[in-house]
Amino acid sequence: MENTIVRHHTGQRMSQIVIHGDTIYLAGQVGRPGGSVAEQTQDCLASIEKLLEEAGSDKEHMLQATIWLASMDDFDEMNSVWDKWVPEGHAPTRACGEARLATPDYKVEIILTAARSNGTAA
Template sequence: MKIERFDCTGRMSRVVKYGDMLFLSGVTAGQAGESVEEQTKAVLARIEELLEQHGSDKEHILSTTIYLKDISDFAGMNSVWDPWVAKGNEPARACVEAALAAPSIKVEMSVTAAVKD
């Protein structure tokens, strides 16, 4: 099967497609907001955009890894995640505390999804 790489930066690809699978690199909020809730909303909106651009949607997410700068933001992140996630299609998920690439980043998510039929 062919491997397709999109939005390559010389260091990484933002999206990789292999067969009917999509792999999204860590998605952050950019300059969107200071609170974990604001950043989570921006991250999830960006994930939806990337999935749509590559033939998928949130109902086809298989797994998500969530990285929080501070695990005490777990409830705040979930206050945005829970109403967003596709009921009946909840992905496998892990959430960990991690030192992220920039001090302003409070949440980062990486996603594996299936391409829609």
């Protein structure tokens, strides 16, 4: 296994993408502050798709997702967007819990790990 670590969109605090071998780790993605849970979930998933593409993958290669909701009362609303987005037969392992997010304007944060789909270094 290759031990090279590649980072994209790296700042002092974090990187948006870290690739180690054929595994892609994405930072937690949030939606536009103040939007509904459905809107913020759509924003998160659009960011995830863009980052996966940049890293040489796609949503059919998702391995694991961790979803944080500001309130578990929003579970069904978030799932209504998530369930339409995940390709049939390609659902990752997933955990979903309630957490106080960075600001009260955030209602959803999604963290994702995926495998590279193209086998080339990103």
